[in-house]
Amino acid sequence: MVRCWYAADVTPERDQRSELQLDPPQPIDIQQVGELTGVLYWKIDADNYKSEGILDKIRKERGYSYEDVIEVSPDTLPNYEQKIKNFFEEHLHTDEEIRFALAGSGYFDVRDPQDRWIRIALEKGDLIVLPAGIYHRFTLDEKNYIKAMRLFVGEPVWTPYNRPADDMEARKQYVHKFS
Numbered sequence: 001m002v003r004c005w006y007a008a009d010v011t012p013e014r015d016q017r018s019e020l021q022l023d024p025p026q027p028i029d030i031q032q033v034g035e036l037t038g039v040l041y042w043k044i045d046a047d048n049y050k051s052e053g054i055l056d057k058i059r060k061e062r063g064y065s066y067e068d069v070i071e072v073s074p075d076t077l078p079n080y081e082q083k084i085k086n087f088f089e090e091h092l093h094t095d096e097e098i099r100f101a102l103a104g105s106g107y108f109d110v111r112d113p114q115d116r117w118i119r120i121a122l123e124k125g126d127l128i129v130l131p132a133g134i135y136h137r138f139t140l141d142e143k144n145y146i147k148a149m150r151l152f153v154g155e156p157v158w159t160p161y162n163r164p165a166d167d168m169e170a171r172k173q174y175v176h177k178f179s
């Protein structure tokens with residue numbers, strides 16, 4: 001099962017790629033993360049997802065018509081340094097952010113209703129959906145590699161809106177549901 005915990009701040013001594021555990025650690029399970037934030041989660045067989053059928057069912061039910069694959073590593077991602085920096089700027093999107101880890105791992109951080117960071121350790125086979133309007137960020141972990149499928153309803157829009165974006169309609173709707 002995907003591991004999640006409340007995360008400490010990044011400091012000069014604690015890199016974004018470290019676990020950022022609190023002292024003492026404050027784990028939280030993904031069901032609770034979902035209740036607090038609206039994040040959805042599924043475990044999928046990443047080696048057999050085509051025959052397994054779970055991904056197809058999710059895709060049909062939620063209307064995900066677009067897919068591509070992103071490989072985040074210094075060797076594979078064009079403009080890597082800038083993209084890594086952008087991914088870790090706290091931001092929101094006007095649509096869901098859907099990521100299915102095919103290989104490797106990384107951390108998605110999402111804000112809870114008290115504005116605390118919850119860290120979600122995405123690994124091979126984890127599929128998460130971040131709702132439109134949720135403040136979040138992404139970083140690789142210390143292994144420095146993830147390959148993920150990106151899904152979308154219709155033509156993809158990847159635009160991040162950095163915090164503060166509280167006046168955006170997507171944010172207002174999100175806050176109305178989860179606060």
Ligand SMILES: CSCCC(=O)/C(O)=C/O
Nearest residue numbers: 070087099137138146148
């Ligand atoms: C694991 S995919 C890289 C992160 C990303 O695409 C994104 O939009 C983060 O917010």
Ligand SMILES: [Fe+2]
Nearest residue numbers: 091093097160
């Ligand atoms: Fe994002």
